[in-house]
Amino acid sequence: MINYFQKCFLLTILLLFGWSKTAISQSESSIESQKSYLELPVETFNDTKRILLSPAKWKGKDWALAAGAVSLTALSFTVDDEIQEWSQQSFSTTGDAVAKYIGEPFGNPIIVVGGSFVIYTVAKISHHPEISDPTLTAFKATLIAGGATGLIKILAHRARPDENIPPDSWDWGGPSFSMDNLSFVSGHSATAFALAASMSTYYKDHRWVTWVTYPLATVTALSRVYDNRHWFSDVVGGAVLGIFIGKTVAMPDKYKWGIAPNSKGGTSMSFTYSF
Template sequence: MKILQTIILCGMLLVQLQTYAQTDTTSAHPTDSVAATAERTLTAADTTIRYRINGAYLGSIWSDLKYTVARPAHWKGKDYVRLGIVLGTAGGLMGLDYEIKQLFARNHTNFWTSTANQLEPFGNAYSPYLVGGMYLAGVIAKDRKLEHISLMTAKSLLISTLIYTFTKSVVRRGRPSYYNDPFVYNAPFSMDKFHTSFPSGHMLTVTSVATALAEAYGEDHPWVPWVTYSIAIATGTTRLYHERHWASDVWLGASLGYFVTKGIYKRHKALEKKKALKALQMY
């Protein structure tokens, strides 16, 4: 029942967001140039890409997966700076992983345990249900934007999960619930539950969804990123509290979900821009 209530409430909230969303795609002053006059005639169909579950959408998943995997080959200076920040922070956290584990272990209380139990499902059960609820709400309400956003979110989550699954099968790090040493590893592709700590799948899932919603609604509703990322941070904290992951696992899971999703949305915006420019050339 709690999951159903969550879906219904989130669906109502997202439909309400659509009510207040702007529908205009262009605006111009009467004294603008001839090119601007052509812009005013553009419709939403000319400037936006809206997905439905069909061959085009399924094809976009494969295209975005190839784009994401190949993207490091096209990185520039700022991309390497971001990578340095991510890896540098991960290295610092690895040096503190044991102390952070002990800090949480010393502060277990009934209140925090109850709170952590309520928040933890956002990293596995709640997030996929939320995406499914968004899709159903969009279809039922005939809201193409909401339907599209749910499919973009699902695609981002799928691609980040595929990359996470491969990474986890290669890097077999011991879980803190089984080891006190954060530097215990097993051979790549070894199939055992004791070495499945790196990176955090819960954190990747909730961060992917949080980033997708922030990208979709953050510009018109600045409070959305604050809410979604706060939930993501709280979910990651529960993984430390339950000793399911080291702090560095949580950080890298969040980083993977965030940057993969941001990249997918960036590519989508570039495709929309390309579509708009092509439409302008037809005038």
């Protein structure tokens, strides 16, 4: 079975190949078209930088929310064993179907990141910004969430519930490049909530988006516990991470500096201020 890092590596190679092919084909037609396609890697880099630097701009309310999120994640560790035991006694045909056909695809990084990339590309080629703009936001948020999740996994190396008999929620291996024990945090949960947060923030005037995407993300997170692939704290941590990344990517930044395409088809440093 292809593990998490193999999936991420394969997806990254495919996306980079897509970027290079697109850039080459566009350079043969016009510099202006090439600039529009350079925004994928360029904006992903800039948003990653913005996420890392965002705490420097936080105010009291932001720090309070961060403290609450960290506290919630910490408290979730105290109920890991109880929830794991209960979830493994609650199987049903309906639960199996929901986990397989709703929870799995909505949080699968191959489906979500790859799907948003394909939709973005088609919409961009056909000149439909009403589709390409939000899918670009979703792509960046879920791709960055996947990268952050992978980094945390290799630093933590927490054993999954189904990797030990009996399950041990306190089996942490610490930093290594082993492909085992990659439970914390949940990649499916982080991906699903990054998608939900980015879309609900982008479509903030359409409340139905929030009422659709967040329940789907919650189902995804709980399905990972139901399938015995994650502890409850894994999916809570993934949700917190995904929401933070999704909202930051989708939220306009008053001050922006970073790499941007230039008129010669290359890239340069830029700074913008929005009123």
